Structures are given as structure tokens and as C-alpha cells.
Amino acid sequence: MNVHDRYDLTTVINARGTFTPLGVSRSSDGVCSAIAEALADFFIVDELQALADRSIANFAGAEAATVTHCVASAITISVAATMAGTSNQRIAALPDTAGLANSVVIPAGHCVNYGQSILQAIRLSGAAAIVAGNPESCELADIERQIEENHCCCLLLVSSKLVESAPIDFSAAVEVAHKHGIPAIIDGAAQDFRIDELIQTNADLVLVSAQKYLGAPTAGLVIGRRGLVDAVSAQDKGIGRGMKATKESIVGVLAAIEERQSLDISMWRETQHRKVVDFMSRANAIDGIGARSEPDPTGLPFSRVYLQLERDHAGYDLTTLVGKLKSGQPSIWVVDQNITRDEIGLELVQVSDGEISVILERLAELLGADKDAVD
Numbered sequence: 072m073n074v075h076d077r078y079d080l081t082t083v084i085n086a087r088g089t090f091t092p093l094g095v096s097r098s099s100d101g102v103c104s105a106i107a108e109a110l111a112d113f114f115i116v117d118e119l120q121a122l123a124d125r126s127i128a129n130f131a132g133a134e135a136a137t138v139t140h141c142v143a144s145a146i147t148i149s150v151a152a153t154m155a156g157t158s159n160q161r162i163a164a165l166p167d168t169a170g171l172a173n174s175v176v177i178p179a180g181h182c183v184n185y186g187q188s189i190l191q192a193i194r195l196s197g198a199a200a201i202v203a204g205n206p207e208s209c210e211l212a213d214i215e216r217q218i219e220e221n222h223c224c225c226l227l228l229v230s231s232k233l234v235e236s237a238p239i240d241f242s243a244a245v246e247v248a249h250k251h252g253i254p255a256i257i258d259g260a261a262q263d264f265r266i267d268e269l270i271q272t273n274a275d276l277v278l279v280s281a282q283k284y285l286g287a288p289t290a291g292l293v294i295g296r297r298g299l300v301d302a303v304s305a306q307d308k309g310i311g312r313g314m315k316a317t318k319e320s321i322v323g324v325l326a327a328i329e330e331r332q333s334l335d336i337s338m339w340r341e342t343q344h345r346k347v348v349d350f351m352s353r354a355n356a357i358d359g360i361g362a363r364s365e366p367d368p369t370g371l372p373f374s375r376v377y378l379q380l381e382r383d384h385a386g387y388d389l390t391t392l393v394g395k396l397k398s399g400q401p402s403i404w405v406v407d408q409n410i411t412r413d414e415i416g417l418e419l420v421q422v423s424d425g426e427i428s429v430i431l432e433r434l435a436e437l438l439g440a441d442k443d444a445v446d
């Protein structure tokens with residue numbers, strides 16, 4: 072009996088993507104057994120952590136790396152590290168920042184809410200967030216204007232779903248921060264396929280969630296310059312204590328990184344492409360549905376499917392459809408942030424072939440189409 076049946080929990084089909092309220096991702100059998108093994112035993116945690124740190128740095132092609140509880144906590148701890156360095160006294164004093172440069176510059180369009188406001192993740196360290204530009208656009212000059220003497224770092228963000236503003240030239244923004252003598256941190260939570268590109272911007276730290284496309288347990292990878300990564304690790308004895316990586320998450324990260332290193336990316340990309348093309352042709356065969364695909368706007372190596380309703384379905388609009396998909400059994404979740412553009416999205420990366428058939432059958436059923444069209 073699986074855990075859903077044992078506790079009478081809702082069975083979910085997740086076509087929404089790496090979404091925290093749904094449990095983010097599926098781990099492979101290899102990652103799951105590594106975690107189970109770790110939970111049943113002891114380690115010299117510093118030794119385990121040092122091994123993972125080297126493995127992540129090697130994987131990312133960076134000088135250094137470490138693991139925190141998640142990216143939300145990695146933001147707080149990284150900002151803390153830019154204020155306190157490795158000074159025990161300063162680490163112990165936080166979130167009291169008296170006498171420290173404590174302002175973080177962040178472009179207005181990057182002030183997102185991923186379930187928590189990123190501004191709060193900054194403030195938790197004791198720092199203050201200084202917003203540059205406006206939500207629609209932020210020029211390099213807007214960032215530069217905000218960098219004054221009491222600044223500790225500049226925080227930038229990559230997000231396909233959350234950022235609505237015009238894209239920023241990361242390398243140029245990093246250069247502006249460096250010109251003023253402060254480090255630049257990039258929140259690239261979902262960008263585990265693009266870590267090398269983000270490192271190449273010359274950012275001092277790149278933050279990546281291990282539980283998104285990497286399929287590790289929840290953990291935040293902090294990757295970058297040696298001195299600053301050491302300052303992040305040093306926070307374990309300060310405000311980072313409540314945000315620490317656990318032994319099972321560190322072992323899970325190790326296993327997930329080894330799997331990624333042996334992954335044939337072009338074959339993976341081809342599998343994702345075939346899934347999308349197949350889904351579109353089967354969805355287009357359902358009367359009244361139009362399907363198109365669009366590559367991930369941040370450059371992740373896959374596309375999403377977008378569905379439109381092509382005629383009136385007895386009073387059905389997309390909001391009703393999304394609600395019905397969620398309230399059915401199994402509960403089907405889609406990307407519903409674009410309903411204002413008259414379409415819903417589906418991210419199929421984590422959806423199995425069997426689940427894809429269930430989704431298509433449910434769509435046909437809800438829209439009153441002939442089920443035969445789906446098979």
C-alpha cells in the first residue's frame with residue numbers, strides 16, 4: 072500500500088512544474104535509496120559536507136560550493152555572509168547589523184514572491200533591501216545609482232515564471248557591483264541545467280535548488296567564490312543553524328549530481344521534445360482544444376505545452392477547467408499563471424506517459440469530447 076492510500080491523501084498529477092506546494096519533484100530510485108541509507112546511519116558531518124562541497128564545485132566548474140537547507144535560506148545566509156564574513160563576533164551578532172554595511176540592492180522586477188517575499192529572505196539576515204528601478208524595467212544606471220557606501224551586495228534573480236520585467240544583462244550588472252566593490256549574488260533556483268552559464272557571469276555566488284530539476288531532496292546549492300562560500304559555511308554557527316543541510320539531503324544531493332553528470336543531455340532533451348510533440352497532437356485531436364508549445368524562456372532545455380479553448384464549452388472558461396482538473400481524482404495541476412493570456416500551460420518533464428494519458432482523457436471528458444479522439 073502506498074503512502075497516499077495508507078493515509079487517504081490526494082493523488083496528484085503534477086503538470087505544473089517544480090512547485091513547492093506539490094512536493095517539487097520526483098527523486099530517482101537511486102537518489103531515494105541513497106537517502107534511506109543515509110538516514111539509517113551516522114557520519115562525520117563535516118567530512119560528508121566537505122565531500123559534497125567538492126562534488127558540487129566540480130560539477131559546476133566553480134571554485135567552491137556548499138549546501139544549505141534550501142534556496143530561500145541560502146538567500147538569507149548568503150546576504151549574512153556578505154555582511155559578516157568569517158568573523159565569529161559578527162556572525163554571533165546577526166541579525167544585529169550595527170556597524171556593518173547592510174544594504175542589499177535588488178532590481179524592482181526581481182522582488183518576487185516564491186511563497187515568501189524575497190525581500191523578507193534578505194531582511195531575515197538583518198540587512199535592508201534597497202530596490203532599484205521600477206517593476207517594468209531596471210537599467211544598469213538604476214542599480215548603480217542605488218549602490219552607496221553601506222552596501223553589502225547586489226542580488227539578482229533568474230525566473231521564468233516569476234519575473235515579468237525586461238531581462239537584465241547579468242554579466243553587466245555583476246560588473247557594476249564589482250566596480251563598486253560589492254559582491255553579486257544570483258538566485259537561479261530552477262537553473263540547475265544552466266549553472267555554468269550563471270557562473271560565467273562572474274557572479275560571486277549562484278544559488279540553485281537541489282530539489283527542482285536535479286531531483287534531490289530539498290537543499291540549496293551555494294556555488295561560487297571560495298572566500299564568500301567559506302563565509303556562507305561559517306553561518307552554520309550563527310543564523311544558519313536553523314537553515315542547515317541534513318545528512319540525508321547532503322547524501323541525496325551527491326547521488327543526484329552523480330546521476331546528472333552521467334545524463335546524456337541531448338537524449339534527455341529529445342525525450343522531452345517527443346513528449347511535448349505527442350501531447351500536442353493528441354490534445355489537438357480533442358474537439359475544441361488548441362495546443363501549441365513554447366521553449367522555456369530562461370533557456371532550460373525543454374518546452375511547455377499551452378492549451379486554448381477554441382469555442383464556448385457550455386459556459387466553461389479556463390478558470391473553471393483548472394478547478395475541475397484539480398478537484399478530480401487524481402488531482403491534476405497545470406501552469407495556470409497565464410490564464411490572463413487565455414491559455415493554460417503544462418510542464419511535462421515530471422509527468423509519466425501513463426499520467427499524460429490520464430490528463431488527455433480528463434480534458435476530453437470535461438470538454439464533452441469523444442474519448443476515442445484521445446486514444
Ligand SMILES: *Cc1c(COP(=O)(O)O)cnc(C)c1O
Binds near residue numbers: 141229230261290
Ligand atoms: C523555487 C525558488 C526559490 C525558493 O527555493 P527553495 O529551494 O524552495 O527555497 C527561490 N527563488 C526562485 C526564483 C525560485 O524559483
